[in-house]
Amino acid sequence: xxNVGGRSKGCSTCRRRRIKCDQARPICERCxxxxxxxxxxxxxxxxxxxxxxxxTTAIKPGGPAFRxxxxxxxxxxxxxxxxxxxxxxxxxxxxxxxxxxxxPIDLGLxxxxxxxxxxxxxxxxxxxxxxxxxxxxxxxHGQPAIAHRGYAMHARAxxxxxxxxxxxxxxxxxxxxxxVATLAVMEGLAPSGPKNYLKHMVGLERLLELRDPQSLDTVxxxxxxxxxxxxLLFAAIRSRRPSILARPEWKxxxxxxxxEDEISELGLWHILADCTVLxxxxxxxxxxxxxxxxxxxxxxxxxxIRSKALTLLALLREWKIxxxxxxxxxxxxxxxxxxxxxxxxxxxxxxxxxxxxxxHSVRIATTYMFYNTTLLFIHKVLSSVSDQQIxxxxxxxxxxxxxxxxxxxxxxxxxxxxxxxxxxxxLVHWSLSTAWATLGSSDSAxxxxxxxxxxxxxxxxxAKGLWTK
Numbered sequence: 001x002x003n004v005g006g007r008s009k010g011c012s013t014c015r016r017r018r019i020k021c022d023q024a025r026p027i028c029e030r031c032x033x034x035x036x037x038x039x040x041x042x043x044x045x046x047x048x049x050x051x052x053x054x055x056t057t058a059i060k061p062g063g064p065a066f067r068x069x070x071x072x073x074x075x076x077x078x079x080x081x082x083x084x085x086x087x088x089x090x091x092x093x094x095x096x097x098x099x100x101x102x103x104p105i106d107l108g109l110x111x112x113x114x115x116x117x118x119x120x121x122x123x124x125x126x127x128x129x130x131x132x133x134x135x136x137x138x139x140x141h142g143q144p145a146i147a148h149r150g151y152a153m154h155a156r157a158x159x160x161x162x163x164x165x166x167x168x169x170x171x172x173x174x175x176x177x178x179x180v181a182t183l184a185v186m187e188g189l190a191p192s193g194p195k196n197y198l199k200h201m202v203g204l205e206r207l208l209e210l211r212d213p214q215s216l217d218t219v220x221x222x223x224x225x226x227x228x229x230x231x232l233l234f235a236a237i238r239s240r241r242p243s244i245l246a247r248p249e250w251k252x253x254x255x256x257x258x259x260e261d262e263i264s265e266l267g268l269w270h271i272l273a274d275c276t277v278l279x280x281x282x283x284x285x286x287x288x289x290x291x292x293x294x295x296x297x298x299x300x301x302x303x304x305i306r307s308k309a310l311t312l313l314a315l316l317r318e319w320k321i322x323x324x325x326x327x328x329x330x331x332x333x334x335x336x337x338x339x340x341x342x343x344x345x346x347x348x349x350x351x352x353x354x355x356x357x358x359x360h361s362v363r364i365a366t367t368y369m370f371y372n373t374t375l376l377f378i379h380k381v382l383s384s385v386s387d388q389q390i391x392x393x394x395x396x397x398x399x400x401x402x403x404x405x406x407x408x409x410x411x412x413x414x415x416x417x418x419x420x421x422x423x424x425x426x427l428v429h430w431s432l433s434t435a436w437a438t439l440g441s442s443d444s445a446x447x448x449x450x451x452x453x454x455x456x457x458x459x460x461x462x463a464k465g466l467w468t469k
Contacts, residue, residue, distance in 0.1 A: 011038045026087060027141050032094070039142040088112075088130075091137040091146065098136070098189060100426070103227045104220070105129055105182050124164065125178040128157040132186040139190040147190075154186075172211050174224055180204045181228045188429070201235030204228060209244055213253035222257045229254070229269070230426045236276040237377065240283040245273040264326075265367055267319040271312050272374045278305055278312070278381045306385040313378050320371060329364050331357040336411070352446040353404060356411040365413060369406050369431035376402040376438060403435035407450060414453070 010021025011028050013036050021028050023041040031038035092109045099106040108129045134150025137143070161179055164170045184200035191197065216225045229245060236243035244250055251270055258266055285301050323329050333355040359365040376399050383395035413428070432450070439446040 009041050011040055013038050026090065026143065026146070035097075037141055088133075091133045092130070095133040095136045095189075099185070100227055104178050104224050105132075105185060105227070108178070108182075109133060123175070124157060124160045125175045125182060127153055127160065128179045128182040128186075131157055132182055132189070135186060136190045157183075171207055172215065174216075174220060177204065177207055177224060177228065180207065181224075181231065184231055195238075198235055198238055201231045202239055202241075205232050205235060205244060208232070213249050216253070217257070225253075225257070230430065233269070233272055233276065234426075234430055236273075237279060240279050241276070242280040243273050243276040245269065246277050261363075264323060265370070267315070268367070268370050268374050271316050271319070272377065274312055275309075275374070275377050275381065278308055279377070281305055282381060282384055302385050305381065309378055309381040309385070313375075313382070316371075316375060316378065323367075323371070328360050329367075331359050331364070331368060334358050352449055353408055356408050359409075359412055362413070362416050365409050365416075366425050366427050366431075369409050370427045372402040372405045373427075373431045373434050376406075376434060399438055403438040404446070406431050406435040407439075407446065410450070410453060 010023055011031060013031050014021035014028060019030065021041070022030060024032075026040050027038035028040070030036075092112060096106055096109050099109070108126050112126060112130055131150045131153035135147050135154060136150075138145070138147030138150055157179065161176070161183075164173070164176060170176060180200050180203055184197050184204065187193075187197035187200060216222060232243050232245055235241075236245075245254070251273070254269060255266060281301070282305055285298065285305075334357070336354065336356055357365070357368070359368070379395045379398040379402065383399060386395055410432070432454075436447050436450050439450070441447045442451055
C-alpha cells in the first residue's frame with residue numbers, strides 16, 4: 001500500500017541516506033548504532049539559540065562575559081529539557097563509548113549510571129563528567145538544548161575547580177587531576193574554542209609537577225596516571241616544552257606500575273618523553289639559528305641536539321627489532337580493501353598507497369601507530385638541525401614516510417570498528433592527527449584522502465578538537 005500520509009517524520013540523517021527511520025527519541029536507533037549525527041524525529045521541539053561569543057573555558061562563571069552569554073541565548077524549553085533518568089543514561093552511554101573502558105572518567109560515569117535519581121552530582125569530577133556527557137551528546141547530535149544544559153553544569157564544575165585551586169593544599173588532590181583531565185577530554189570531543197584542550201593538558205602537567213610520583217602509588221592513583229600520561233606527552237610536544245615524564249623519577253614510577261601487557265610499550269613512552277626535551281631545546285635556540293648561523297655556541301648546540309636525536313633514533317630502532325621478533329606483532333601487507341565507504345574513490349583512485357597492513361589485534365595496530373609517531377617526531381628534530389645543504393630533505397622524507405605508515409593502518413582500524421563497539425585509544429587520536437598535520441592537512445592529497453575516508457566511515461576515530469595543524 002502506498003503511503004500518502006505526508007512527508008517522513010524521520011531524522012534528517014535517515015532521510016538523507018534514504019532509509020526508514022525508527023523515530024526513536026532523542027535519537028534514532030539506526031544512527032545510534034552507526035555513530036552518526038542525528039537530530040531526532042521531525043516533530044521534536046528543538047531549542048534555537050544564538051551565541052554572540054563562543055562558550056570557552058576561559059569565561060569565568062558568574063562574570064560579565066558569562067552573564068552576556070546567558071543574555072545572548074534565546075531559548076524556549078523543549079519537552080525533554082530536564083532529562084529523565086533514561087535520557088541521561090543515553091547521554092552517558094553515548095559518551096562512554098569514546099572513553100578508556102573502566103578508566104577513571106569512565107568509572108565516574110558508570111557510578112552515575114548506577115545511582116538512582118536524576119539529581120546533579122555534587123562531587124567536582126563527577127559534575128565535570130556529567131557535563132561532558134551532555135555537551136558531547138548535544139553537540140554531536142545537533143541538540144543545543146542538551147548541550148546548553150551541559151554547559152550550565154560545566155560552569156558549576158569550573159567554579160568548584162577554581163575555588164578548590166585557590167587553596168594550595170588542595171592542588172595535589174586526585175579529584176583535581178581527574179577534573180582537569182575530564183575538561184581536556186571534553187574539549188577534544190566537543191571543542192568550545194581553538195586548542196582549549198591544550199590549555200587543560202598543560203595545566204594537568206603543572207599540577208603533577210607539584211607532586212612526588214610516589215603520591216600516586218595507590219590503586220586509584222596508578223589508574224589515573226596511566227589514563228593521563230598521553231595528555232602530558234601530547235601537551236609537551238604541542239607546546240614545545242619538556243615533559244616531566246622525561247625525568248628519572250617519573251620514568252621509574254612508570255616502570256614500577258606498568259602491567260605485564262604494557263611493558264613492551266614503555267620504551268616508546270620513554271623515547272618520546274626524551275624527544276620532548278630536544279624539541280624544547282630546539283625551540284629555545286631557533287631564533288639564534290638564522291641570525292647567528294656561524295656562532296660557535298649555536299653550532300655546538302645544534303650538533304648536541306643532533307647527536308641526542310640520533311641516539312634516540314638508534315634506541316627506537318633497537319626497540320623495533322625486538323618488537324618485530326615477536327610473531328604476534330607481525331603486520332603483513334594486503335591489497336587496498338574495496339569494502340570501505342570512500343566517496344572520493346568513486347571519482348578517482350586516490351589512495352596514497354598500494355597496500356595496507358593487517359594486524360593480529362587492535363592493540364598491535366595502535367602500538368605500530370605509536371611507534372611511527374615517535375619516529376616522526378625524532379625526524380622532525382633531525383630535519384631542524386641537519387646540514388641545510390645535505391640532509392634536510394632526507395629527514396623530511398622520513399617524516400612523510402612515518403606519516404604514511406600511520407595512514408596504512410586506517411583501513412584495518414575501520415574494519416575492526418565496523419565489527420564491534422571499538423574503543424578508540426587516545427594514542428590513535430594522537431597518531432592520526434599528527435600524521436594528518438605532517439602530510440599537509442587538508443591542503444594535500446593525502447590529507448584530503450584521510451579526512452574523507454574517516455568522515456565517510458567513522459565520526460569517532462579522531463576527536464574533533466585534535467584536527468589542528
